[in-house]
Amino acid sequence: MSIAKFIAGQLRQPAGFFGRRVMVLVLNRMNYSMNTLALEVLQLSPDDHVLEIGFGGGELMTRMASAVTRGKIAGADFSIDAVDICTKRFKQLIKSGKVDLCCANVEELPFEANRFFKVCTVNTIYFWSDPFVALAQIYRVLKKDGRLVVCFRPREAVKNQKIMQHGFTLYDPEEVGVLLTKAGFRDVQLLHRKYRFEECAAAVGKK
Numbered sequence: 147m148s149i150a151k152f153i154a155g156q157l158r159q160p161a162g163f164f165g166r167r168v169m170v171l172v173l174n175r176m177n178y179s180m181n182t183l184a185l186e187v188l189q190l191s192p193d194d195h196v197l198e199i200g201f202g203g204g205e206l207m208t209r210m211a212s213a214v215t216r217g218k219i220a221g222a223d224f225s226i227d228a229v230d231i232c233t234k235r236f237k238q239l240i241k242s243g244k245v246d247l248c249c250a251n252v253e254e255l256p257f258e259a260n261r262f263f264k265v266c267t268v269n270t271i272y273f274w275s276d277p278f279v280a281l282a283q284i285y286r287v288l289k290k291d292g293r294l295v296v297c298f299r300p301r302e303a304v305k306n307q308k309i310m311q312h313g314f315t316l317y318d319p320e321e322v323g324v325l326l327t328k329a330g331f332r333d334v335q336l337l338h339r340k341y342r343f344e345e346c347a348a349a350v351g352k353k
């Protein structure tokens with residue numbers, strides 16, 4: 147297996163020694179700027195009840211926990227190793243009931259309908275096997291008027307990177323906007339930011 151394919155697999159689903167010891171740390175550093183965009187667009191309030199899908203090493207969750215002082219944060223990630231690492235990382239917050247993590251695929255979210263004010267996901271859309279099923283699940287668990295924030299690297303910015311040739315489905319921001327609209331989200335907005343050399347996109351929609 148090539149190194150690019152191995153890294154791509156670890157980005158999709160961190161696993162084993164490499165996933166636990168290396169990949170989650172790399173993710174936390176590498177995706178800091180995109181998490182900053184997610185936070186900006188989420189506009190969290192102290193009482194929010196927010197779900198992050200695909201939290202990886204938990205960098206965004208740490209920052210969300212500082213903003214959501216009275217509310218709750220849930221996380222779903224289909225990597226058992228990411229869940230395990232973050233369960234240790236957020237031990238105190240889990241114990242106090244503020245953070246709740248589970249191992250789950252976005253396409254089968256184990257939450258009741260209309261539960262969250264906000265749902266966010268950063269750098270995971272490339273790995274959804276069926277974006278319509280994933281978005282239908284997100285729509286289901288959001289409350290009415292709840293907000294979805296999807297952050298990702300736009301296709302044009304990354305299409306020539308070797309790693310992206312292995313199991314990534316890349317999207318133009320407009321395509322993600324159309325997906326959200328077809329899934330029933332309204333007031334869909336697209337944002338684009340450039341942090342030094344890094345291009346980040348966000349698609350935002352309301353239930």
Ligand SMILES: C[S@@+](CC[C@H](N)C(=O)[O-])C[C@H]1O[C@@H](n2cnc3c(N)ncnc32)[C@H](O)[C@@H]1O
Binds near residue numbers: 158223224275
């Ligand atoms: C590239 S990492 C991004 C992690 C973090 N959001 C960040 O930006 O640093 C992708 C994460 O999403 C998770 N993931 C990918 N596809 C998923 C799916 N279909 N359902 C749930 N989690 C998924 C992976 O296990 C991994 O932790």
